[in-house]
Amino acid sequence: TQLLEQSPQFLSIQEGENLTVYCNSSSVFSSLQWYRQEPGEGPVLLVTVVTGGEVKKLKRLTFQFGDARKDSSLHITAAQPGDTGLYLCDRGGSNYKLTFGKGTLLTVNP
Amino acid sequence: GAGVSQSPSNKVTEKGKDVELRCDPISGHTALYWYRQSLGQGLEFLIYFQGNSAPDKSGLPSDRFSAERTGGSVSTLTIQRTQQEDSAVYLCASSRGQVQETQYFGPGTRLLVL
Numbered sequence: 001t002q003l004l005e006q007s008p009q010f011l012s013i014q015e016g017e018n019l020t021v022y023c024n025s026s027s028v029f030s031s032l033q034w035y036r037q038e039p040g041e042g043p044v045l046l047v048t049v050v051t052g053g054e055v056k057k058l059k060r061l062t063f064q065f066g067d068a069r070k071d072s073s074l075h076i077t078a079a080q081p082g083d084t085g086l087y088l089c090d091r092g093g094s095n096y097k098l099t100f101g102k103g104t105l106l107t108v109n110p
Numbered sequence: 111g112a113g114v115s116q117s118p119s120n121k122v123t124e125k126g127k128d129v130e131l132r133c134d135p136i137s138g139h140t141a142l143y144w145y146r147q148s149l150g151q152g153l154e155f156l157i158y159f160q161g162n163s164a165p166d167k168s169g170l171p172s173d174r175f176s177a178e179r180t181g182g183s184v185s186t187l188t189i190q191r192t193q194q195e196d197s198a199v200y201l202c203a204s205s206r207g208q209v210q211e212t213q214y215f216g217p218g219t220r221l222l223v224l
Contacts, residue, residue, distance in 0.1 A: 040217060040218075041215075041217050041218075042114070042201050042203065042214075042215025042216050042217055042218055043153070043201075043215050044215070045212050045213075088153065092210075096141070096143070096158055096160075096205075096213075097155040097158065097166075097168075097169070098143075098145070098153070098155060098213060099155070100152055100153040101152065102152035103152065103153075
C-alpha cells in the first residue's frame with residue numbers, strides 16, 4: 001500500500017490553463033513537501049507545509065495542507081510549458097528517508 | 111558546478127555484470143543518500159550516510175547492492191550480478207546533515223540491464 005497517493009497520475013493541458021493535483025493519505029503528517037522533477041534531472045524541493053490549513057504561494061503555484069494534515073493540493077494558475085515535469089509529494093517530518101508518492105506527470109503544451 | 115554530480119549519466123550493461131555508480135555530493139554536506147526511481151515503484155530510499163556513523167542500509171533491495179562513502183565525500187553504489195529488474199534511474203542526494211535539512215539531488219544515472 002502506497003503511503004501517499006497522488007492524482008491524477010498523468011495530466012496534459014494547454015498553456016494558460018489552470019490545474020490542481022492532489023496528494024492524499026490516511027495518515028497524519030507533521031509536514032508535507034512538494035518537489036518538481038524535470039526530465040533528466042533530480043527532484044527539486046518547491047515547498048514545505050507544516051500547519052493544518054496552511055496555504056503557501058510560489059509565483060503561480062499555490063500549495064495547501066489539509067486541515068487534518070492528511071492531504072495536500074497544488075494548484076497552478078495559467079500553466080506554462082516550463083511547468084512541465086513530475087510533481088512529487090513527500091511526507092516530510094523527522095525521518096531523513098524521503099517517502100514519495102508516485103507523482104503526477106504534467107505536460108503543458110504550447 | 112556547486113551541485114550534486116553523478117556519473118555515468120547513462121549505463122547499459124548485460125545481465126550478470128557488475129556496475130559502479132558514482133556520486134559527488136555538494137562540498138561540505140555531511141549527509142548523502144541514494145534513491146532508486148523506477149516506473150512501477152516510484153522513488154525508493156536505498157541507503158543513507160551521515161558523517162562517520164554506520165550507514166542506514168535498510169532500503170537496499172538485496173545483498174547484490176552495496177555502497178561506500180570514502181573520506182566523507184564521494185560515494186559509490188555497486189550492483190553485483192545485475193538483473194533486468196535493476197533497470198532504473200539511480201539518484202544521489204546530499205544535505206547539510208541535520209534531520210529535515212533540504213536534500214539536493216543529482217541528475218541521476220540511468221541504468222539499463224539487457
